[in-house]
Amino acid sequence: MKRIITISREFGSGGRELGRRISELLQIAYYDKEIVEEMAKRTSLSEEYISQVTQQRPVMSFPISIGKSFYLMPDPLMEQHQSIYREQHQIIREMADKSDCVIVGRCGDYILQDLHPLRIFVYADMESKIARCRERGKEDPPLSDKELRQQIKKVEKGRAKYYEFYTGQSWGDKLNYDVCINTSGKSIKELAEVLVKLVK
């Protein structure tokens, strides 16, 4: 049986590091930004644009209402977003078909459900997420705690809406995962060493 691990994660919870470490321990492929890179190769779209689109629920560009009626017109933006999702879906399936792997985010748990992946949800308390964002130290200019908290909430809201739109399931609902792990105050390295043991 294929060893497929999907990681869903709150922003700043260390999910990406956990996924990378698990892939290293199992010596299997790791797909995260690689998915976006592959999509950019296959389409004429930039990685930045694809990243942005795949982090939030599709929006309609021009809802039209006349009087009390609402007309559904062809919407090029909505169609492009859905076409990006279909492309992403296809790439994730190809990657999982090719070899054992860890897939971070991007509805991997839902797309690959027939392969019975180990579905991990990674979360942490807000303080830990803020601290982890600071460690990454990419913000320029530095953000206040309040600004970081707002950013974390915004990204997570986008992820939740995107996931819910395409899967019909609730992002972060325990029942959609095999294990949910709280990284607050924990060593990601040690957690990875334990979690790999759940992989058959």
Next chain:
Amino acid sequence: MKRIITISREFGSGGRELGRRISELLQIAYYDKEIVEEMAKRTSLSEEYISQVTQQRPVMSFPISIGKSFYLMPDPLMEQHQSIYREQHQIIREMADKSDCVIVGRCGDYILQDLHPLRIFVYADMESKIARCRERGKEDPPLSDKELRQQIKKVEKGRAKYYEFYTGQSWGDKLNYDVCINTSGKSIKELAEVLVKLVK
């Protein structure tokens, strides 16, 4: 540092078995019904009555409202429920002070938070919980799936309200636990072997 593991669990999820197996693997004490037995020894109340009281939120025996006002009167039933909770709280602290242990249910995660227990929440999908209840095979006469589903929901609702009343926290909310484990279709024995590795 003390090794304390608290298990919160959905009804029929196998949380009790998981707790027992973890205590056996670590060779530490296991407290579940032992807590009720000890309470019955210390009070004049029966184990059945204590079990019943500690599975649901306290209820007022006679809410009094006159016109639009609401008067808080001394309520012997409410006071007895709270006194049972205080006794339980005391016993759990004594047990944890005495030695390393696994404590199942009874707000153990909240009562012992200063000892930094490993807080595990055990859950499963409804089908698995119904199947596990049937395996136990204690229902006489046998219940239909619908009746079992209702029973599971009722017990869980009681646990949630009890927990929320005494802790102010939401039962089953991931943030209150270090790890949440889905036992659907899994071997509890194998899960226990992995989870003990999270204990320092």
